[in-house]
Amino acid sequence: MKRSAILFILLFLTARVLAQTDSSGFYVQSFKKLEWDLDARSNHPMLDQNNHKAALIKVVIPEDGFDFDVGVMGVVGVRQEHGEIWVYVPEGVRKITIRHQTYGVIRDYEFGCPIESASVYEMRLHVPVQPKVKVIVKDSIVYVPTPVYVKASPRGKRTGSGRQFNVRKQTTQPQWSVLAVTNVPTPTFGLLTAWHAHKVGTYFKVECMWGKRTDEGYTSRRFSVTIGGIFKCNDWLGICSGVGYGEVVVPPGSITYNGQTTTTYKVLNGFSLDLGVIARFGHISAYLGGNAIHDWKGTSYSIKRPKAYLEFGIGYSF
Structure with a gap:
């Protein structure tokens, strides 16, 4: 009886496999x-x-x-x-x-x-x-x-x-985004172009702001150009990080140089660092991040105000 039951189970499993093959x-x-x-x-x-x-x-x-x-x-x-x-x-x-x-x-x-x-x-x-x-x-x-x-x-x-x-063969094309970028507290105008690949993309960003000019030069100025990568969290959100060149004019009294507070405008130029996120909602793209400029001259100074700037932008994806 036991052998018959085992044989019946094996026949049932074989028939099930054959039915699906x-x-x-x-x-x-x-x-x-x-x-x-x-x-x-x-x-x-x-x-x-x-x-x-x-x-x-x-x-x-x-x-x-x-x-x-x-x-x-x-x-x-x-x-x-x-x-x-x-x-x-x-x-x-x-x-x-x-x-x-x-x-x-x-x-x-x-x-x-x-x-x-x-x-x-x-x-x-x-x-x-x-x-x-x-x-x-x-x-x-x-x-x-x-x-x-x-x-x-x-x-x-x-x-x-x-x-x-x-299902027919489909090709997933990378998407491009072009965004207008600005920052606070001193508004600048910038442009960010991004290429969204399947996992990792890339972007290029440039910003500038030219203020009033005096005998000492520009009393306010900020320029930054960076390039970096976009690391996608999912289909609509990615983390972006990049590096490049930047310069900023800081007013008198905002930095201490060699132990003394400066009384003139000073230009800091060096590395420009980016960190932010890019989100896409259909054909609309949005950017939120920060940018910091680090002086590479090796001078001895300390900043009373942060050199980091909050940035945001909006644009179109195609």
């Missing part, structure tokens, strides 16, 4: 949870209809042209990445149907584990080896014995069981 060679090789992957939680989250962070299934396949359907709850979104497709699904889904125009259908594949919010899973697909297409050129006419699959643009359509997505 397409005889043509198109089937799911493996499915597992990626415990330490934070793409669905913090790096690249996406919200479902209940405003919860969706689960992310990374379908490892070096091709495109796949349709995904998870039933009534619907697929939240799809992204084409290098070597894999990111499929965002609501928490609690139990199975998925995968379709391809050439390879066929994997229908109602059961995950075998709970699909949790903001969690990442990996699915590896096996596809059959496609025979090489023999092209015959005769009398300036090209003969192709087998049909050629032509890839189209991305699309998504609503079905009776939810939203079904068809």
